[in-house]
């Protein structure tokens with residue numbers, strides 16, 4: 001479903017996606033359930049991308065009884081998933097259930113929260129590690145990060161990917177987005193489609209999404 005006034009941003013509206021997100025937002029949801037919830041959400045989002053964004057084709061096949069026509073999803077072998085460390089790790093685990101043959105890339109990018117936000121509202125981003133597969137024209141590339149807050153991390157990640165190829169589909173997939181982050185990424189990368197389960201109200205003074213779900217990395221990795 002397209003988001004009003006934003007050509008390239010779309011909500012994932014599957015009821016189970018909303019249900020799962022609501023469960024992991026809950027402050028009472030502990031680490032294991034939180035992590036499993038992110039995995040489940042990744043799987044549902046993967047199925048939604050297949051259903052809404054990929055084409056099917058008819059193929060002739062032999063059942064044990066006779067020849068018939070079946071329908072197959074096109075391009076499942078040409079999917080690249082980029083894992084933005086570290087909070088995206090369980091989210092990507094779920095996506096891989098939908099795209100088991102995806103080629104994978106990893107980028108470690110994190111906000112320097114001590115430095116604080118600059119005048120434009122962005123955080124400085126530290127990139128420690130980048131390992132991307134070669135991206136081809138026919139690929140569907142999904143850059144996964146459950147949280148899109150100021151958009152600083154995602155813009156930095158996309159800077160690393162952008163020059164390397166011009167794939168058929170390039171999606172940024174998040175679970176929770178803030179309006180500021182969507183706007184920042186949309187303005188910097190107008191050709192990229194932004195997919196998210198929820199657009200929350202705002203950012204707080206520390207750049208956290210409100211109502212959000214807190215620090216996704218800390219909750220999944222139990223580091224607080």
Ligand SMILES: O=P(O)(O)OC[C@H]1O[C@H](OP(=O)(O)OP(=O)(O)O)[C@H](O)[C@@H]1O
Pocket residue numbers: 084085086087088109110111123145146147148149150151152153154181207215216217218
């Ligand atoms: O849109 P932004 O303002 O850039 O914020 C979003 C980023 O912040 C979180 O990562 P964090 O830097 O906390 O690292 P982590 O995944 O290691 O916890 C989150 O997973 C995103 O990558």
Ligand SMILES: O=c1cc[nH]c(=O)[nH]1
Pocket residue numbers: 087147149207208209210212213214215216217
């Ligand atoms: O709300 C936020 C913002 C950035 N990163 C998170 O994990 N949560």
Ligand SMILES: [Mg+2]
Pocket residue numbers: 084085086087109110111153217
């Ligand atoms: Mg991160």
